Amino acid sequence: MKALRRLSIAVPALLLIASLIGVYLTRSSMANLPFLGGAKGRPGSRPSSDLVDQRPWQTIEALAPLAVSAEEKRRAREAQRIADHEVDQAFAQALREASLAPPTLTGAALALQQRVTNLQAVVKEDQAKVNTLTAAAKDVNAPGTDDLDIAKAQLQLDADELDDSTEDLARVSGDKRGQIQQELTAREAVMKKFDEQNDPANAAPSAVQSAKRYGTLAGRISALFDQRTRMDSIEQAQAQADADAASLSAQHADLEKRLSSAGTANAQDTEAKSRVVRMAQMHALAQIHSILDDRVQAQKQLSTVYGQWYEQVKRQRGIVLHLILQSVAFIAFLLLCASLISAAIRKLLDRLPLDRRNLITLRTIATLAVQIITILFVLLVIFGAPSQLPTILGIATAGITVVFQGFILAFFGWFILMGKNGIRVGDWVEINGVGGEVVEIGLFRTALLETGNWTDKGHPTGRRVSFMNSFAISGQYFNFSTLGQWLWDEIRVTLPSTPHTYQVIEAIHKTLTQETAGDMKQAESEWQRATQQQGLSQFRAQPTVDLRPAASGVEVVVRYVTRAGDRFATRNRLYQTVLDLLEKSEEEAPALNEGKK
Structure with missing residues (x-):
């Protein structure tokens, strides 16, 4: 038995420990921000498959649905605007950097470049032919449109071949402009869909209204934990924006050095053609420098907005904490009222002139009633009124029926x-x-x-x-007090074994029959009347005599019918009759013996 008890404690304890260890090991699965899943899980990292850093938009895209109040949603929309602008600038910078230093074509790349050039010329000719046939098709006297359809099909084939060759050239030469352009096209499609789904007309409640929606203590505590999680996420997003701003600032400083060195080289360069190329490069670097300035400012603004959002959630956390303290104070008030009411009831009952046992019973009932009512009010404060009231009432009724079935019966x-x-x-x-x-x-x-x-x-x-x-x-x-009140009673007499014992027994039976004749007839009459109404067999109320051997003679048991209320009087009267009969038989016994002699 002890081993079973220990096992019943050890198994849940081990299960709890294993579950907690599993929860700790899988804690990263709860991360809901894209940058939390980056390399080494730190700000500043980006997915390796993207050429352009889109994390600012991905971060706010994950954070925006967490906004609850109207103030938070305004911060989220401002962060979305800045992040969108920053990512657009990142694409512009990536395209300019890819165009700044075109790759040197050799071998297969040079052949692909020549093929792309030829295909571009072919596509241009196909397009011109399609335009000519389209204009001719508007003439009523022109022949059929078969030539136009063939020209369009040829244009489509040549265009597809040109696209494939362009992709092959970009892959062989290392030119990333095509891939960057594909990412930009995909982003524009996503942003178009986002703009269609995002409806700024949906008004959210204010911070106070949002907090007051949690009318129960349990809801407010849950909101407090949600706000703590939201604050952590916003804080990490702000740290990412600060890290990105620092990284962009470092790129900005490096670019300024390149511009300074390029300007010095351009001033010393006397060859016109080389100078034109360097000036074009300086112009491109200046554009990238301007974009970096814009991106650095955007990241700083984004960090500021995240900081404001963090402070707003912190203020809302204070509101929820205030409401939690209100609920706790109300619970304490209920408990205090319950204690005071119980004390008042005890004093009131002590003044009543009641028996001590009744007084203790009433005191216990009153105290229990106050405690139950207080617990119900406390549960309402913590969890609120049940939403599925009919279901809960049905379950409660079934439970009450089971618990109080004895009282119901x-x-x-x-x-x-x-x-x-x-x-x-x-x-x-x-x-x-x-x-x-x-x-x-x-x-x-x-x-x-x-x-x-x-x-x-x-x-x-x-x-x-x-x-x-x-x-x-x-x-x-x-x-035994119903109509008639008849029952069978009995008396016991022990007689010595003598030649006249059976004569005495017969005399006792005869005498008792005479004594109980009236009760016997009345009982039989009532029983017969009752059995006739029910169609049952007839009952008899005649006295019976049972003989049992005893150590000192013969035990005589006489059973007879009598009324329940007269049982003791009838029994005493019959015992007196039997004693008189025995005494008379003892007096007559010597005379009978002498007559026989």
């Missing part, structure tokens, strides 16, 4: 006891093997003054016995 048992075949105060009854006189019939309980079994009627034990009225439904009871 007792309540309906009271109606049975009050019926025609029930019991009344003063009746002599036997319930569950306990006999006594009914002294109280309550709505739930019946009280008896115990008199032992039915043979001890009239000699109470002094004990009060209470029964739940459910015995009227699920049990059985005997009522």
Whole structure:
């Protein structure tokens, strides 16, 4: 048994420890920001498959749905605008940097370049032919449109071949402009869809209204934890923006050095052609420098917006904490009121002139009622009113029915006891093997003054016995005070073994039959009337004599019918009759013996 108890404690404990370890090991799966899944999980990293850093937009795209109040949504929309602008500038910078230093073509790349040039010329010719045929097709006297359809098909084939060759050239030569352009096209499609789905007209509640929606203590505590998680996410997004601003600032400084060195070289260059190329490069670097300035400012603005958003959530956290303290204060008020009401009830009951046992009972009931009501109010403060009220009421009713089924049976048992075949105060009854006189019939309980079994009627034990009225439904009871009140009683007499013993027994039987003749006839009459109404067999009430051998002679047991209320008087009278009969038989016995001699 001890081993089983230890096992019942050890198994849940091990399961709890294993679950906590698993939760800790899988904690990273709850990350809801894209930059949290980057390399080494730190700000400043980007997915390796993207040529252009789009993390500012990806971050705010993940954070924006977390905004709850109107103030937060304004911060989120401002961050979306800045992040969108910053990513656009990143694409512009990437395209200018890719165009700044075109790759040197050799070998297969040079052949692909020549093929692309030729295909571009072919596509240009196909387009011109399609334009000519399209213009000619508008003439009513022109032939059919078969030539136009063929020209369009040829244009489509040549254009597809040109696209494939361009991609092959970019892959062989290392030119990233094509891939950057594809990423830009995909981003524009995403942004178009985002603009269609984002409806700024949807107004959100203010910070106070948003916090007051949590009307229960449990909801406010949950909101507090949600705000803590949101603050952590915003703080990490701000750290990412600061890291990106620092990285862009470093690129900006390097670019300034390149511009300074390029300007010096351009001033020293005397060859016109070389100078034109260097000036073009300086112009491109100047454009990239301007873009970097814009990106650095955008990242700083984004960091500022995230900081404002963080402060806004922090203020909302203060509001929710204030509401939590209000709920706790109200719970403390309820507990204080319960204590004061309980103390007042105790003092009031102590002044009443009641029995000590009744006083303790009333005090317990009153205290329990106050505690139950207080617990209900506290639960309402913590969890609020149930939303599925019909379902909860049904479950509660079923539970109450199971728990209080004894009281329910007792309540309906009271109606049975009050019926025609029930019991009344003063009746002599036997319930569950306990006999006594009914002294109280309550709505739930019946009280008896115990008199032992039915043979001890009239000699109470002094004990009060209470029964739940459910015995009227699920049990059985005997009522000896109903109409007629007839029962079988008996007397026992031990006679010595003599030649005249059977004569004495016959005399006793005859005498007792005469003594109980009136009760016998009345009992038979009532029984026969009752059995005739029910169609049952007839009952007889004649006295019976049973003989049993005993150590000192013969034990005579005479059973007879008598009324329940007259049982003791009838028994005493019959015993007196038997004693007189025995005494008379003893006096007559010597005379009979002398006559025989």
